[in-house]
Amino acid sequence: xxxxxxSVVRVDAASKADxxxxxxxxxxxxxxxxAVVRSEIAYGKIRAITFxxxxxxxxxxIVDHRDIEGRNANVVLTDDQPFLAEARVRxxxxxxxxxxxxxxxxxxxxxxxxxxxxxxxxxxxxxEESLALKQRLxxxxxxxxxxxxxKGSPPQKTGLFSLEKTYTTxxxxxxxxxxxxxLARYDGGRVKIIGSMQCPFFVEAxxxxxxxxxxxxxxxxxxxxxxxxxxxxxxxxxYAYLLCKKAGxxxxxxxxxxxxxxxxxKRHPSKxxxxxxxxxxxxxxxLEVDVTxxxxxxxxxxxxxxxxxxxxxxxxxxxxxxxxxARAVATNTPPxxxxxxxxxxxxxxxxxxxxxxxxxxxxxxxxxxxxGNLPGAGSVGVSxxxxxxxxxxxxxxETARRESGFDAIYDAPAPNRGIGMALFMHGAGxxxxxxxxxxxxxxxxxxxxxxxxIRVGSVEMGQGTLTALPQIVADALDLPVGMVSCRTPxxxxxxxxxxxxxxxxxxxxxxxxxxxxxxxxxxxxxxxTPDAYRAAVARYCKSGGPLQFGASxxxxxDILWDEDLFYGNGYEAYGLGCYIAExxxxxxxxxxxxxxxxxxNDVGQVVNPVxxxxxxxxxxxxxxxxxxCERLVYEAGRVYSPHLSDYTLPMAPDLPEIAVRFLGxxxxxxxxGELPMDGPSAAVANALVHALGSAFDALPITPExxxxxxx
Amino acid sequence: MQITCTINGxxxxxxxxxxxxxxxxxxxxxxxxxxxGCGEGxxxxxxxxxxxxxxxxxxxxxxxxxxxxxVTLEGLQEETAAIRESFAEHGAVQCGFCTPGFVLRAYDYxxxxxxxxxxxxxxALDGNLCRCxxxxxxxxxxxxxxx
Numbered sequence: 001x002x003x004x005x006x007s008v009v010r011v012d013a014a015s016k017a018d019x020x021x022x023x024x025x026x027x028x029x030x031x032x033x034x035a036v037v038r039s040e041i042a043y044g045k046i047r048a049i050t051f052x053x054x055x056x057x058x059x060x061x062i063v064d065h066r067d068i069e070g071r072n073a074n075v076v077l078t079d080d081q082p083f084l085a086e087a088r089v090r091x092x093x094x095x096x097x098x099x100x101x102x103x104x105x106x107x108x109x110x111x112x113x114x115x116x117x118x119x120x121x122x123x124x125x126x127x128e129e130s131l132a133l134k135q136r137l138x139x140x141x142x143x144x145x146x147x148x149x150x151k152g153s154p155p156q157k158t159g160l161f162s163l164e165k166t167y168t169t170x171x172x173x174x175x176x177x178x179x180x181x182x183l184a185r186y187d188g189g190r191v192k193i194i195g196s197m198q199c200p201f202f203v204e205a206x207x208x209x210x211x212x213x214x215x216x217x218x219x220x221x222x223x224x225x226x227x228x229x230x231x232x233x234x235x236x237x238x239y240a241y242l243l244c245k246k247a248g249x250x251x252x253x254x255x256x257x258x259x260x261x262x263x264x265x266k267r268h269p270s271k272x273x274x275x276x277x278x279x280x281x282x283x284x285x286x287l288e289v290d291v292t293x294x295x296x297x298x299x300x301x302x303x304x305x306x307x308x309x310x311x312x313x314x315x316x317x318x319x320x321x322x323x324x325x326a327r328a329v330a331t332n333t334p335p336x337x338x339x340x341x342x343x344x345x346x347x348x349x350x351x352x353x354x355x356x357x358x359x360x361x362x363x364x365x366x367x368x369x370x371x372g373n374l375p376g377a378g379s380v381g382v383s384x385x386x387x388x389x390x391x392x393x394x395x396x397x398e399t400a401r402r403e404s405g406f407d408a409i410y411d412a413p414a415p416n417r418g419i420g421m422a423l424f425m426h427g428a429g430x431x432x433x434x435x436x437x438x439x440x441x442x443x444x445x446x447x448x449x450x451x452x453x454i455r456v457g458s459v460e461m462g463q464g465t466l467t468a469l470p471q472i473v474a475d476a477l478d479l480p481v482g483m484v485s486c487r488t489p490x491x492x493x494x495x496x497x498x499x500x501x502x503x504x505x506x507x508x509x510x511x512x513x514x515x516x517x518x519x520x521x522x523x524x525x526x527x528x529t530p531d532a533y534r535a536a537v538a539r540y541c542k543s544g545g546p547l548q549f550g551a552s553x554x555x556x557x558d559i560l561w562d563e564d565l566f567y568g569n570g571y572e573a574y575g576l577g578c579y580i581a582e583x584x585x586x587x588x589x590x591x592x593x594x595x596x597x598x599x600x601n602d603v604g605q606v607v608n609p610v611x612x613x614x615x616x617x618x619x620x621x622x623x624x625x626x627x628x629c630e631r632l633v634y635e636a637g638r639v640y641s642p643h644l645s646d647y648t649l650p651m652a653p654d655l656p657e658i659a660v661r662f663l664g665x666x667x668x669x670x671x672x673g674e675l676p677m678d679g680p681s682a683a684v685a686n687a688l689v690h691a692l693g694s695a696f697d698a699l700p701i702t703p704e705x706x707x708x709x710x711x
Numbered sequence: 712m713q714i715t716c717t718i719n720g721x722x723x724x725x726x727x728x729x730x731x732x733x734x735x736x737x738x739x740x741x742x743x744x745x746x747x748g749c750g751e752g753x754x755x756x757x758x759x760x761x762x763x764x765x766x767x768x769x770x771x772x773x774x775x776x777x778x779x780x781x782v783t784l785e786g787l788q789e790e791t792a793a794i795r796e797s798f799a800e801h802g803a804v805q806c807g808f809c810t811p812g813f814v815l816r817a818y819d820y821x822x823x824x825x826x827x828x829x830x831x832x833x834x835a836l837d838g839n840l841c842r843c844x845x846x847x848x849x850x851x852x853x854x855x856x857x858x
Contacts, residue, residue: 009799009800012807015807016804016810017798017799017804018795018811019745019814021807022743023746025743026738026743105728176806176842177754177756177841178748178808223806223807224806224842224843254747257749461806462805462843463805610801613802616845617846618844618845621846643749644749644753644754644840645753649842651836651846652832652839652841652850653837655845655846655847657829657847658845658847
């Protein structure tokens, strides 16, 4: 029936559009509301906590670190982050106490009657202060993780040009429309967690450490994630669990927008120094990249984000010598974490701005310089192995350049207008041998009526899992897509298919599901028609064979990775993008409008074209926001204006028509979710450089920055 | 204080503090299509009609709806059927959290004779935030609603 490749209507569209779908905060609830009392200082020791004697706290549930029966550590990659501060706080907003009460109003009053005294110390508020060891926050050197890698040897050739530039990227807020929300259900001494999340098994693992026993975790319909609900929900689930356990009642915690923006994880800011040597044609002979990212107060996922920075730092260009030195540092700011692109948008902004700077330095066209540096059959990437995607990359580049009319517009731009390009890749799935460490497994179950249920931990958060995975299974079984559904991800009931991150759901989980479906098909024997299928199911069910079929990830034999040498296949495969932006600058108020955006992608087989287009359009919108308007202001370690009125997101009139093309659709399906976040910022910045002839090396490029550059 | 209003044609009486947000009142009354997105009138996820005007429920306090007629998406299922169908068909729904607000915005726009051009629709959507779609499919869905 071939449902893969068809724009099947999303299975959850109707219940979302009529408002009947229940997100966490919409679930029936008769319990207590939870709230978090947080540190008011960025760094120091807690001296005393005082509960105002004139206020009656007797009906307020209060939890502090002493109530934790298991380990007071949110174990992500390491265990440095406590659920609740004990003696010391390391960032503004660090949780110290938890409160619960039936009335939100009384909860607010109680919070106003708690005073925390501190011995404040000078905080470390920037990457520079961290590296200068203003305070020792982590290890000997404040470095959570450092990666150094060298490929090839420095060129002996003389007479090369050289260029050194520094580019910076800021924090970015995920701004999922549904704030973080978690519900802990109490049932006769046992607690069950239901909430907004990307990774139920991550939350289960974190709670197992906290509680000293396994806690059932179920994903509720999730109103967007973008990485913001990858690592953070473990914390809020822990708070809900602790309050629920102590109160013996259901507890719900829903952040308001202010709390969500101020204290949850963001995209890591970065400082990127690019030093290149190239000849008169713009051909790269040497590239040295120095990357520093700000991890915030705790390790969280920074080491993995950093690895992704390194693997994408040089793009896919052919260069005989590439050196990358990278580090993630500690500061006394709220921890940063996962965000769509996961380290790649930062460095791809760097390398793609740098390619344009090389072109400007030589007076050449940016497209010509990129063309001259396209990889070939022998080119190796930053991790020392051949770039397998070289032919596809050239196809994509040539198609995008030709169809967009890039050269003609570049050579004769209209007044106050410019055109820019970004050519980039995105590793799909986990970095290195990460997928083999996840050891994901999937399960499908045959029901007596012939329908099939997918049982995996991969979640729907807007990207289309509930529709795409059934398409893949239905395709493998030659069934109508309506015969296949997904069970609600619940750690007690589904297989651990790994987290819903890194563009891995369709590529990795989808592939495993197709294998599991293949086993079911073999068990059923031949069937060509719906009637024959029903007969085969009846026959098989009678035979008493197993009704569940599974598959587990096995690393392909040709994937090799040495983490210590940072050598090998950084990823099993890469998605590719060539994005072209045209911008117009208002010479009076310096506002920048993206007037056209062409997004050419190669992600192999597209499972659902309409959903895939939607992913690209949404990612491009986020990327344009990152480029032009999304700006979080931190003052003394505090998010200064944590509101959507200050942190401006693109709205419908702010965005151009985004034209989406998919090329190379015959290969296996690769991840698509992250790719469209990677390219827009450089394409837009390069277009602005073209329009105004000024350097735009720091994001976001607000009207103030444009005015400054035009002075 | 005592507040009386109709919500989707049914009379509701609330005994609440005067600073209670209308957003919380209607959600507590079971109208959970009204979502709490930003709390300051920026995102439009809590859109509902008060005496025929589309407003953000997070910006209204309880006394402002005394004796008013409130209509939420729950009360407009028949009227919005074609819009919702178009949203589904054209891929305008992703995470869905903003969708009820967009459906009501589209309904308000089209029922006031809004022009079916992309530019006009984009301008009409200025008060609603969507972080998933990039708006293109929402605009397309509204353009193509069957009348």
